[in-house]
Amino acid sequence: MAAILSVSGSPSATSRTARLLRHLDDRLRLQGHDVTSLEVRTLPAGALLGADFRHPAVVEATALFEQADGVVIGTPVYKAAYSGLLKSLLDLLPQYALTGKTVLPLATGGSTAHVLAIDYALRPVLSSMGAAHIVQGWFTLDKDITVGDDGTLTVAPGSAEALKQVTDRFSAALGGRTPVLAATP
Numbered sequence: 001m002a003a004i005l006s007v008s009g010s011p012s013a014t015s016r017t018a019r020l021l022r023h024l025d026d027r028l029r030l031q032g033h034d035v036t037s038l039e040v041r042t043l044p045a046g047a048l049l050g051a052d053f054r055h056p057a058v059v060e061a062t063a064l065f066e067q068a069d070g071v072v073i074g075t076p077v078y079k080a081a082y083s084g085l086l087k088s089l090l091d092l093l094p095q096y097a098l099t100g101k102t103v104l105p106l107a108t109g110g111s112t113a114h115v116l117a118i119d120y121a122l123r124p125v126l127s128s129m130g131a132a133h134i135v136q137g138w139f140t141l142d143k144d145i146t147v148g149d150d151g152t153l154t155v156a157p158g159s160a161e162a163l164k165q166v167t168d169r170f171s172a173a174l175g176g177r178t179p180v181l182a183a184t185p
Contacts, residue, residue: 001032002174005068008039009075009086015041016145017108019153021074024106024167028072031171038064040089048088058092065093070102070174071131073122077109077139081121090125099130104170105137106163108145115139135173138166 006025008018018039025035038061040048047055065071075082103126105118118137126134140163144156155163 002069003067004028004033004035004070004072005064006035006037006072007074009083011041011083011085016142016147017074017076019147020108020140020145021072023153024163027167028171033171036064040085051092053092061089062093065097068101070170071098072104072106074106077107077114077117080114080117082117096130098126100132102133102135102170102173103131104135104166107139108142109139110142133173135170136166138162
């Protein structure tokens with residue numbers, strides 16, 4: 001199946017965005033895809049902020065984008081836009097790093113006032129980077145994502161269903177097996 005890069009643009013070590021992405025990664029793996037996770041926050045800050053294109057971690061991240069057939073981009077929304085951390089990485093990638101790739105944009109935030117951040121802030125950047133197909137993304141409210149004391153993730157039923165649908169459409173665009181049985185994560 002397809003090679004997928006799942007990118008979390010959250011600066012938080014306890015990020016609901018990252019946990020949500022890892023949950024969706026599991027679903028994509030069940031559909032036969034090879035999924036690699038990238039937490040942008042683990043890249044060296046000096047390399048990101050200093051635009052060090054040659055830093056080994058940046059070179060490695062760039063290679064992950066090159067090797068991927070599809071990319072899932074997840075970000076918290078701050079001030080009606082994707083995270084500055086994600087922007088720092090996207091700025092370091094080659095201009096057409098997404099050429100020929102299918103992309104699934106996802107966002108999380110505290111208010112429905114930010115629901116259009118995917119379409120008005122993130123989608124134009126992904127398009128300018130040459131994405132062949134940007135599938136319909138999804139915005140999930142923070143209140144719909146709960147992390148238990150044991151680290152388990154629970155997504156409110158309505159959001160969980162919508163996320164399954166957008167993930168399955170992304171998988172189908174990449175040639176994955178869909179739909180997945182309802183009992184799967």
